[in-house]
Amino acid sequence: MIQLEHYLYLSGLVFTLGLCGVMMRRNVILVLMGVEIMLNAANLALIAFNKYMLPIDGIVEPKGQVFVFFTIAVAAAEVAVALVIAVALFRRLDTVNVDDVANLRW
C-alpha cells in the first residue's frame, strides 16, 4: 500500500529540486519557476497530510485542502508581481539575468 511517507518523500524531492532550480538558473523567469515548484511541493505535503488525518466522527476536515487554496492564489499573486518587476527590470536594464543585477553590494 502506498504510504504517507512516500508522498512526503516525493514532496521533499520536489522541494529540493525546486531549490536547486532557484539556485542554479540565471534567468529571472526560471528562478521564479523554481519557487513555484517549491510551493507545489508544499501543497503536495499539505494534501497528503490531510488525506492521512484520522477522521473524527467519521469526518476528516479538509483544512489542509483549504490551506492549499490560499497558497495557490497567493503564489499566483506573487508570480504576477515578480513578473511585473522582471518586466520593469528588462525595460530599464535590458537584462533578465540575475547575475547581471549586482550593483548593490558590500
Next chain:
Amino acid sequence: MLIALVGFVLCAMRVGTVTGEDALTVARPWVPFLGVDFAFRLDGLSMVFALLVTGAGFFVALYAQAYFKGHPDRGRFFLFFGMFMVAMLGLVLADDLLLMFVFWELTTASSFMLIGFSHDLEKARASARQALLVTGAGGLALLAGVVLLGNAAGTWRISEIIASGDLIRQHEHYIPILVLVFAGAFTKSAQFPFHFWLPNAMAAPTPVSAYLHSATMVKGGIYLLARLHPTLAGTPEWAWTLTVVGAITAVWGAVLSVRATDLKVALAWTTVMALGTLTLFLGSEAQIGLAAAITFLLVHALYKCALFLVVGNLDHEAGTREVGLLGGLRRAMPWTAASAFVAALSMSGFPPFLGFLGKELKYEGALAVASEPWLAAGAAVLANALMVAMAGVLAIRPFFGPKGATPREAHEAPFPMLAGPLAMGALGLALGLMPPIVGAGLIAPAVQAMVPESVDLTFAMFHGITAPLLLSVLTVTLGVIAYRLRDKLRRVIDAFVGALPITGDGSYRRVVGWIADGAEGLTRILQTGRLRTYLASSFAVIAATLAYVLLRNGLPPLDLDASGVPFHKWGVVALIAAGVVTVLLAKTRLVAVCALGLVGAGVALIFVLYGAPDVAITQLMVDILVVAILGLVLPRLPRYEAADGTKRRFRLVDATIATAFGLVMATLLLGVASVGVDREITAFYEANSVPGALGRNIVNVILVDFRAFDTMGEVVVLAVAGLAAWALLARPKEDEA
C-alpha cells in the same frame, strides 16, 4: 564656570557636617517597575570627589576662558565642558547603580567631544576614538556588572547594596561581577593593560587634559572601586587583583614617564602612575591604606592639575612642550615658574606640603596592605623615586639653565591662566600645614564611608622616626640620583620598550585594524550583490541548522519500502519528477514553461488521487493561467541566458550547497516519516478543539464560512498585485536618474 563655583561653595559648606552616618539624600522614583530611582546621596566619599570636580572645574574653566580667547568654537567647548562637569558630578553623587552608569557613560561621551575638540588634527580624532572605544568597552562591561550586581543584591540603591556586602561576596555571581566591575574601572582609570589610551588622549587641549585626565574623569574608576569597596572588597580576589594591577601600573607609568620628552605626555604617564598607586591602596582593607588612597587622591589632583596648566602655559606662550627645547624661562615667566615649583615640591613629597603627608600615609598604607606589603611598598618607593625625578624635570628643566630655542618668544601668561596653578599650588601648601583639619574634615568621613567601623586616624606632619620616614628619605635620594642620570635612564628605557614584543597601543591598533579589515572582507564575501551568493549562504545556514536538529535527535533508520505502490501512482510521480528536472535543465524557455505546466498537472493529479478534486481544479486553473501569463510575457523578454564558462566554479559551489541541503532535507524527511506523525495526539486534539465542525467536508463551504477573513485577505492580495502592476507598468517611464 559659574556652575562650578556655586557647586563648589555648596559642597564646601557641607564639609564637616556630612559624615558616613548622616548623608544627604535626595530620591525620586524613576522607573518604578524596575525599582530604579533618581537618587542622589552625598557622603564623605562623594564629598571629596565632588569638591575636586567643582573646585578644579572652576579653576580650569577660568583658565580656559583665556586659553581659548578668540577661538571660533569657544562656545562649543564650554558647552561640552559644562556637560562633562555635570555628568561627573552626577557620577559621584548618584545613589542608584543605573543612574551612576548613565552618568558614567555621559562622561565618556562628553569627553569624546572634548578630546576630539581640535578636530582638524587627525591625531586628535584618532585618539578621541581610541579613548572612547576603550572606555566605552569598559563601560559596557560595567553595565553588565551593574546588572548582575543589582540582580544579586535585589536593589539598585548603592547605599543599600553597600549594606549587603556579605550577601554579594557569597553570591554565585561574585566573580563575574568583580571581573566586569574591574573591566569598567580599569579602562576608565587607565590601569594596565588598558593604560595606553591616556597618553594618546593628550592630543586634547590643555584645559581638557588638566581637568579630565588628571583631576576628574580618570578618577571615575577609582571612585567606583572606592564606592563598591564595602561591597566587594575583603576577598583575596579583590585584594590580589588590585594590588598587582595597581603595582604594575604604578611602576610602568613611572618608568614610561621618564622616557617621554613631551612634557604633557610625561605628565600623562605620571598620572597613570598615580592612578596605579590609588588602585593599589584600594586593594587593602586597612583604614590606613584607604586613608592613604584618599589623601593621595587629593594631593595628586592639586599638583597634577596645576602642572598640566603650567605646561599649557608653556605651550601657549613658548610654543612647544618638548623638554629639549625649553630652558631658562624663569625670568620670562616668573609666576608660572613659581607655581610649577610649588606643585613639583608637593609632587615629590617634601614637607611641609600636602604631598609629604600623602606620601607618608602611602608608605604606611603600603606596609599595611594585607596581601603582600613589601611588593606594595617596593612598588611605591620605586614609583615615587621616579616621581621625584620627574618633578625635577618639570620644575627645573624649563625654567633654569640656559635659554632654550623656543619657537615663540616666551612671555608671562595672562592672570586667569596663572590663577589656577598658583591657587592649587598654594592650596597644597596650606592644607599641608594643617593636617588635622584635612584629616578630620575630608579624609576621615571619606574613609568612614568605606569601612563600617568608626574611624580612628591621626594626621600629623611628623610621627617620629618610623619606617615610612626612612622610606621617604630613601625615595628622595633615589629620586635625585634618577634625575641626574635621567638621560641615561631614558636611553635604557627606550631600548627596553623598543624590545617589547607587545604594547597596549600596538595591540589596540592591531585589533581595531583587524576588525575593520575582517568586517570589510566578510561583507565582500557574503554580500556580493549576487542573488546566487545570498541564496547559497542562506541555504547553507539552514542546512546547518537542520543538520544540528537532526544530530540532536539522532539519525533515523533508513527505511524505504516502495513495494506495493500501484503502477499508475508511480506514473504520476515520474511525471512530476520529469517535469521538475526538465525545468531545471531546459535549454529553451518554452520547454521550461511547458515542463512547469507538467509539474502543476502532476500535482493536480495527485490531488485527484487524494480525493481533493476542488483543489485539483483550482490548481489546474491557476497553473494554466501562470503558464499563459508566462507565455505572454516571454516574447517581451530576451531569449535566454548566454552560456558562460567562467562561472562554472560558482555553479559547482552552488550545486554542492544545493546537494548538501537536499541530503540533509532528505534524511530529515526520512526521520520525520519513519518516526511518523503521532496520530493519537492529533486525534485527541482534533476531537477536543473543534467539536462544532461537523459535516462540513466541502472545501468551498469552509473557505467562505470558516475562513472568510483569510479569504478577504487573499482578495486584497490579488487586488494589490493588480494595483501595483498598474502603477509600475502602465505609467509612462519616469526618473531616468
Next chain:
Amino acid sequence: MNPAELFDIFGTEVFLAVLALVLIVTDLLDGGGKLTGASEKTRFVTYAGLGAILVSTFFLEPYGDGQFGQLDSFAIFFKQFFVATALLVMWLAAPYEVRFPAGRGEFSMLIVFATLGMCMLASCNDFATLFVGLELVTITLFMLAAFRPGLPRSIEAGIKFVIIGAVAAGFMVYGIAFIYGATGSFDFAVVHDVIVSSEEMPGALQFGLLMLLVGLGFKLGAVPFHVWIPDVYQGAPTPVTAMLSVGSKATGVLLMMRLVYSILGEAAGQWTALLMGLAFLTLLMGNLGAIPQTDLKRFLGYSGIAHAGFLMLALATGSQDSANAILFYMSTYLFANIAAFLVIVVVSRTADNAHMDRINGLANRSPFLALVLTVSMLSLAGVPPFAGFFAKFMVLRAAVDHGGLMPVVILSLVMVVVGLYYYLCVVKRIYMREAVDSSVLEMSGWTRGLLLLCVVVMFLFGIYQSPLVDFARAGAASLF
C-alpha cells in the same frame, strides 16, 4: 459568521480597508475617472484616515479568542504600533513624493494595504491568517521597493527582494504543512497544546517549526534570511525603506514573539540554544557589516540586522521581562529610525542618493538636522540618556537574568562597542568634515515638526521611561 465579533476583533482592519477604498475613489474622482495618483486630496485623506484610525485603536478593548482571530492587549499594542508607523511613514514621505512622478496615490494605497496586512498579523491565531497576512504585507512591499521603475537600484532592490522573499515564503509554507501534518490543525492554541503535552516534540513538528522560524527570520532580518536587507534598503525609495525597517521588521518581531511565547510557550527552553545561535550570527553579521559602509541607507540596513540580533537575544530568553524589553525596544527603534530616514530624505534631495558624504558638515548647514541625526545615532547606539540605551539595558537585564545566555550576552556587549564605533563615525561626519554640498536644506514646517517629535520622544523616554515601560508591559501582559 458573527458580524459583531468580526468588528470587535478586526475593526482596525475594516477601517483600513475602507480607507483604501476611499483613497481609490478620491483618486478616481479627482482625476476625472483615471487613477492620477497625484492629488493633494488623496494625501489629506490618507493623513486624516490614518490619524483617525490611530485614535480608534486606543479605544480597542481586548476581546480574547474569536473564530477568525484574537484581540488581546498584545495585538492592540502592535495595531497601534503599525498604524502609527504608517502615519509616520506617510508623513515622512511627503517631501519625497515628488520623486514619484506617477503613482503617488497608489503609494498611499499600498502603504495602507500593507498596514492592513500587518494589523491582520497582530490579531492572527491561525497559520492560515498568518500566511495570508504575511503575504499581503510582503507582496505589497515587493512592489513598493520597486516603486521607481526608472531607477536601476530600485528595480534591483525589487527583484532581489521578490526572489528571496518568495523563497522564504516557500520555506514557511513547507514548514506550516509539516506543523499541520503533526498536529492536524492550523490553530495556534492546538499546536501549543500538542507541543506542551508531548514528551518529545515529533520530528515533523520540529521540522515544521524550524522552517517557520527561518521564514519569519526573513521579515525580522535575522540570519539566515537577512541577506536581502542591505541591498533592498539601499535600493528602495527612502520612505519604503523606512517602512521596511520599522513596520516590516515589527511584523517579524510580532510573529516571532507569538511563536516563542505563545506557540512554544513552556517548551521555549528547548529552543534557547537554537535562537541563541541565530542571535549570535545575526549580531555578528549586522555589526561587522555596518563598519565599512558608505551609503547611509545601506548602513541603516546593517544596523537593522544588528538590532534584529539584539531582539533575537531577548527572544531566546523567553521570559516576560524579555517580552517587555522587546516592545520597549521596538518603540524606541521606531522613532530613531524615522528620524534618521527623514534626515536622509532631506539631505538627499539634490543628489537623489544617500551616500554618507551628503551628511558631511551637516552641523554647519543645518544645526537642527545635525542634532536630530546625532540623537538618532546615539539612541540607536544605546548611549544614555537616550531611549535606545534603556531599551538595550532592559534586554540585557532580561538576558543576564536567564543565566544560560552568557556567551551571547558577552558577544552582544562587544558588538555594542563595535556599534558605538560605527555610529560615531556618522556623528563624526556631521561635525568634523567639510560639506561636499553647501546648498540650502529646505524643510517644510511639517517635516520640522516630525523631526522635533522624534527627538523629543527619544530624549524624553531616555530620561523618563516609566510611561513607555508601562505601555510595553501592558502590551506584553497578555502573552503570559
